[in-house]
Amino acid sequence: MPDPATALNRLLDIMARLRAPDGCAWDQAQDFATIAPYTVEEAYEVADAIARGPDFAALLDELGDLLFQVVYHAQMAAELGHFGFAEVAQAISAKMIRRHPHVFGEAEQRSAEGQVAAWEVQKAAERAARAEAGVLAGIPLNLPALTRANKLARRAARVGFDWPDAGAVLDKLEEEAAELRAELPGQDKARQADELGDLLFVVVNLARKLDLDPEACLRAANTKFERRFGAVEAALAAEGRAPGDATLGEMEAAWQAAKAGEAG
Secondary structure, eight states: OOOHHHHHHHHHHHHHHHHSTTSOHHHHHOOHHHHHHHHHHHHHHHHHHHHTSOOHHHHHHHHHHHHHHHHHHHHHHHHTTSOOHHHHHHHHHHHHHHHOHHHHSOGGGGSHHHHHHHHHHHHHHHHHHTTOOSTTTTOOTTSOHHHHHHHHHHHHHTTTOSOSSHHHHHHHHHHHHHHHHHHTTTTOHHHHHHHHHHHHHHHHHHHHHTTOOHHHHHHHHHHHHHHHHHHHHHHHHTTTOOGGGSOHHHHHHHHHHHHHHHHO
């Protein structure tokens, strides 16, 4: 096993060399805004590697790419005189110790109730220190919409603003679906978008009440759709045809056959 400190120092040296005046012109030209999309992309690629099994060879590679993003941002911050990688590591270490008094603190904080209470108190203190007021403060705007909706709803539920159970959420879902249906004849896209947003937000809350991750549910649905549509294409290809050559009824029949094959 390589020494972690040696390996990390080598990575930090590589990053500094890339950004040096005689380094890589592309890396020299980047800033926080241009690198941020790559950071988000690499986080998704880590999640994808985990979803595929996990695929440990891919996970090793993707975690390296994600770590490089952290190193990249830290290097740019150091060049501006704000902080370096050591401060990033030090800050997250201090935060984890603060947020886990049940591990690092007093014995009375080690119960399940004490853990939850201490975590919420600490999170609230951190938001206050950042001058973030309100129950919903501090939830990043650029999170995926489903994830952000889930976090908003969970935060509101902590102070009692919530449906009593999943059945009540389903009732609300039916109500929102009816409101969207009522907007269909008018063709007012703004009103339709507003009602569709409400419908999606309620779906996220249904996932929350069922203790399910809406992002994971939708990813699984995407994978299932890809698999079944691939089976439709394969069935049509066996007849020398493509989806564009088939009727909707023929494609639906192939879809149902694929679905039945999975169930069997």
